[in-house]
Amino acid sequence: MTHLSADCRTIGAYDLRRATEAAALAAYDWIGRGDKTQGDHAAVAAMWRELDSLPLDGLMLVGEGPRSEISMLYHGQRFGNSSSAPVWDLAVDPVEGTSFLAKGMTNAMAVVAMAPHGSLFNPLPAFYMEKLAVPPAARGKVDPAAPVAERLRQLSDAINKPVDDMTIYVIEKPRHRALVEEIHAAGARVALYPAGDVAGALMAAIPGSGIDALMGTGGTPEGMLSAIAIRGMGGDFMARIDPQLASEHAAVEAAGIDTGRWHSLGDLVRSDDVVFCATGITTGLLLEGIERTRTQIKTQTLMIGGESGPRQMLTSWHRRG
Incomplete structure (x- = not known):
């Protein structure tokens, strides 16, 4: 387990x-305009400017894509003193839920997370992973490789809640039809959303949130962001690389990645010294979205780790220029 000395906590x-606030504010103008690309580009540029202005000695482990395709927030981008080893590894998603943003739907947010350099699992070149997120009371008590009905029974025992009272967050995708059927057959409810599995995973890790677990396959960047946050919150998160595309299958196989292995939270994030921030763009399960008046702009940000402790929600009012 990696721990930072006090002088590293800059x-x-x-x-x-x-x-995250800068990215969310930049994306706000693109809510409901049907163009997820422009909203994402605006958020990327705003987030990069703020990160580049901080005294941040870090490496972008999980960014927006390879350097050959993008110019900002790319995998491997270096911030700070490039002549020495970085202090932090970063994962970002300037707009988590780009389709939500374009359609004016819920759960779009801007997210940044970091942990000490060398403490994070690197999921590349995989784009997708199967995930299981549960609250602190269930940490280490649910086997992600077990059949769905058995996982739900284990979760029920851990949180002292009947299966038929539980709600499981699942991304609404064709690949999850069988999963949804198995959850229903076991007697639990399903909360289906077309995107937003960072919000779903964090809700699953918060006791009493109304979401008891997240299950299913989603993006690897979102998975790593969720793992970092949940490490700081004391919940549990497990993941298995689960390629969905032919090219991804080939790349994962060439990299020698075992797609049958479930990685524990300790495998994914090998330090407690994590920092996570998410700012709402559109109002959703986890965060309120940006609100504007003639004179002010309101933002809401979830902060985890560091001086914030396990979880802190900050609502801010900014003067409009």
């Missing part, structure tokens, strides 16, 4: 929130 959640 960046905390209150600093990182500048990056």
